[in-house]
Amino acid sequence: MLHEVYYKAKMKAITFNVKNQLHRITSIIEDILALSAMMRGSYGDIYQRCGKPTCWCANTKEKGHLCTRLMWTDVNGVKTRSVREDDKQSVKNAVEQYHQYKKLRIMLRTEEKKLEELLTEFERNTTKTNKTKMGYL
Numbered sequence: 001m002l003h004e005v006y007y008k009a010k011m012k013a014i015t016f017n018v019k020n021q022l023h024r025i026t027s028i029i030e031d032i033l034a035l036s037a038m039m040r041g042s043y044g045d046i047y048q049r050c051g052k053p054t055c056w057c058a059n060t061k062e063k064g065h066l067c068t069r070l071m072w073t074d075v076n077g078v079k080t081r082s083v084r085e086d087d088k089q090s091v092k093n094a095v096e097q098y099h100q101y102k103k104l105r106i107m108l109r110t111e112e113k114k115l116e117e118l119l120t121e122f123e124r125n126t127t128k129t130n131k132t133k134m135g136y137l
């Protein structure tokens with residue numbers, strides 16, 4: 001029957017697309033898991049006065065000491081810490097990985113949504129095929 005041929009071909013296409021989508025999702029998750037040096041937060045340089053009255057930075061014409069900070073939020077709110085000179089590069093890389101992580105999470109959500117749509121299509125098509133086979137449902 002023509003119907004059957006059509007549904008079979010459609011089923012094959014759906015199966016292919018679901019598997020393809022799974023590969024895409026797996027690949028994104030693998031990229032996420034590779035970000036093992038990640039640190040959630042934002043990283044930046046700010047000028048800060050140390051508060052010592054005899055320090056050069058006490059002069060109001062001066063902006064203060066250039067200080068690298070890591071800022072993040074946890075259950076208690078916003079946290080900020082100065083980053084030690086030796087750790088600057090590592091922290092910078094860690095935060096860059098976090099940016100990548102966030103992008104990948106957005107990508108993952110999009111691909112997961114597509115998978116959901118494909119599974120709905122699978123459900124619809126399978127139901128239709130099996131009802132058609134019986135001829136009266």
Ligand SMILES: [Zn+2]
Nearest residue numbers: 049050055057
């Ligand atoms: Zn100072």
